[in-house]
Amino acid sequence: MLYDVIVIGAGVTGCAAAMELTRFDLRVAVLEKEEDVCCGTSKANSAIVHAGFDARPGTNKARFNVLGSKRMPALCRELDVPYRNCGALVLCFDEADRPRLEELLRRGEANGVDVRIVEKDELRALEPNVSDAAVAALYAPTSAIVCPFELTAAMAENAAANGAEFFFDTPVRSIAPFDAGWRVLTDKGPFEAKVVVNAAGLYSGELHNMVSENKLTVTPRKGEYVLLDKKAGGLVSRTIFQVPGPMGKGVLVTPTVHGNLLAGPTAVDVPDPQATNTTQAGIDDLLARARQSVPTLPVFRTITGFAGLRAHVKQEGGTDFILGPVEDAPGFLDAVGIESPGLSAAPAIGEYLAAEAAKYLSAGKNESYRPGREPVYRPNEMPWDQRVEFIKAHPAYGQIICRCEQVSEGEIVAAIHRKPGARSLDGVKRRTRAGMGRCQAGFCSPRVLEILSRELGVPQEELTKSGGASRPIVGFTREGGAEE
């Protein structure tokens, strides 16, 4: 089978690329080493749609951030993905730092972003709970928050509905040119395509180096986060940054689209691209810095902590996204070093990579392309009468499985049967929020396992939390097992 395009990586960048590729008359495959979409950097980040004031003008980061964040509201509407334009403030704690705030203002203006500086009084009026020590702030009203899980899943669903084929648990081992394009060897056998899109996140450097003499080094940069209960969700109504330093945008405190409060990330370079563990030092550090912004941060309302790894590329003259054709590898398109603002930029990066592939292949438009995805029913968000009628017609939506987030059986079953659908506890969690609440799946995980088993026809003991060897159940207490 010769595909026109193989996308490697089903994170937010790969899924955006796949979705945009299906707008062209192209046969597309997506190879993902994990068991689901959104398993790497895309699932563990700040979930911010950055306004675009931070990146140096003229860089890919600036260009694609601004384009991506402009596209995001319409895209999220089209795909029915939770998105909220909450605005952002960058706090300046010291008059001595004011030049850095002004530098951000200039960058923002150069990037075409709506930004202005607010003084202490206005800042306090906007956000009464930010630190009294903040003397001024940069205000970016167009900054937003999004659900990165649903965004990634939704773009994948759109791509799949328009013909892209997804292959999970399919890690790439080697890539070599052959006469028709590229032969991609995976654990699930060889795949061939005329064009390869490298959207492999932390592994994108490794893949790039398989085909190019111009070697790249991707360094995993760990960011640890703490997620607080919805009871703390109203502490701030905008994303609160601090004046950035050399390792990134610093620690932020932000509401999430689902009403929680998120604090993080740290920024520590680590050698291991799988080191998604949190550390005591990291948690202590991020909480201390988050408290600088919001001194009353109620740490006792923590419901979980997590760490994500960003793909950081060391380059001369600063760091930037490496995007597009690889000079010495025709038909190989890179998306390397997609760290922040990668989520914000994803829609624009996808569009660009798809256009490059189409240009290379002289592909025409896919006349039958359909935007959007299968409707997602969220009874909690429906008006009362509609909700009553909907549950009457679909009784499984009346059965609550996850108490904390009030997720119904109907929503879980639907998430399992979407394409691509959830196959694991985490897959269900990312799509429905079942298990994401304050009890952290204590109550619902046995029930979700039951539903997954029933809907997928897979015995419970073979199901996983997040693929691989992550089996929650190791066997039966009695011979004969689950047979009832």
Next chain:
Amino acid sequence: METKTMNLTCIRCPMGCSIRVELADGAVTSVTGNTCRRGEEYARTEAVAPVRTVTSTVKARGGVRPVVAVKAVPDVPKQSIFAVMDAIRAAKVCAPVHIGDVLIADVAGTGSNVVASADLAKA
């Protein structure tokens, strides 16, 4: 005459009294520290032939759940706990099961029965 002193924590109720038992030639000569009669009973047994309640589950067929809760009555010798568990592990019953049903008689030669401690309806 060989005398021995044992310090026990009573497990008969949540009070957890500290009880001192004096033995002479393997026979209990005095019990102190208990605050009720059950405590004395416990200490006298615990000092010479300790027993425990064993609770577990037995594999059930045709029920709404794959296992049913059980307990061994009366309590079994402490050293027989794992033999009782082996017997429980090997047993199979068919739903429906009712509280009090004897599922294993004279379990592991202890003279105790394993009885259902929960109902299990037919699927």
Next chain:
Amino acid sequence: MSVHDLIVIGAGPAGLAAAIAAKEAGVDDILVLERDSVPGGILNQCIHNGFGLHTFQEELTGPEYAGRFLKKAEELGIAIRLNTMVLDLSKDKVLTVTSRENGLEQLQAKAVVLAMGCRERPRGALNIPGYRPAGIYSAGTAQRLVNIEGFMPGKEVVILGSGDIGLIMARRMTLEGAHVKCVAELLPYSGGLKRNIVQCLHDYNIPLKLSHTVIDILGRERVEGVTIAQVGPDRKPVPGTEETIPCDTLLLSVGLLPENELSENAGVELSPITGGPVVNESLETGVPGIFACGNVLHVHDLVDYVSEEAGRAGANAARYIRGELTEPGDAVPLRGKNGVRYTVPQSIRPAVMPEEVVVRFRVAEPYYDRYLSVYVDGERISHRKKQIVAPGEMEQFTLRRSQLGPDTREVIFCVEDQ
């Protein structure tokens, strides 16, 4: 909107006892709402014995104990709606409920008994560093998997927290062939009952490591080990005491939290100490006609006390429905001091109090050879010597109406040296 005299939220031990008592007190129109597919609550998975000594003068297992109350409820014709989740409760006692069978609806109650129980504190709330692999369970979730579903959650087990559920699961996992390597407890004492230390740990030679905690979780997909360390008096890990224990499972028994989301929706004031509603002698919350009992009110050590307390809540709900609690008079606050963390109830209205009110309380840390004292406006009315009092075990005192006067200002419960 259908209207009921009394709606009880939860058909666990508290809800069942409350409904039974209300029925026996003459309330006919009672509806019990239960989110699970079977009534009985957490008792269904508590298959160990030790329940019912106070209530039935015999030792029962959890399902047996629940069974007795269920039988009674059945005999009294109390309606229990299963698989029914209460999504919201308003201060006007309108409940928004949902189920597969009846869909989404609103119910109006004249009185409500909150009996939703509690949930376990999860790993995330502790900020334990490390990976987030499969194999980390709260002890109660593991208990459900083993005892109800017949699944083994793991084979090589470390347990953090020596609360009773942790201790019970140490024994349970051992009996099922797992190797429980140790129980680590952050505090210098166990929060569990002494008898559970003996019969769940000592009997099986399972080490209890006091003043220890888990400082790292290893394994990206499935737990491969945990690192534990000793903690100092500040409860922070002591450098150099780290020990990595290979295991595939970490069970957490690190505290229970009353589940009061619905109470909060109804505007019920919660105690920051118990996490449950602030109640008066009638176990009535700050919202008239909404009562609370069982672990949603405060976490209990024994189900017998839950049943007794819930019976009072149900009976008082019946009085409320009959209009007997409408002229309450002034409330006398009950306060815990000097080592007594809290009392339930938090206040008493002498005008409506029955002859006796049971006051339950917990101490802040273990005390040896001290006195538990009760003062009414500075006058000591009770002075009981205790060899040991521990936070894991509830204490109680029966306050009589004759001990309170019309001008009583406060009642103090405290620990005293002499």
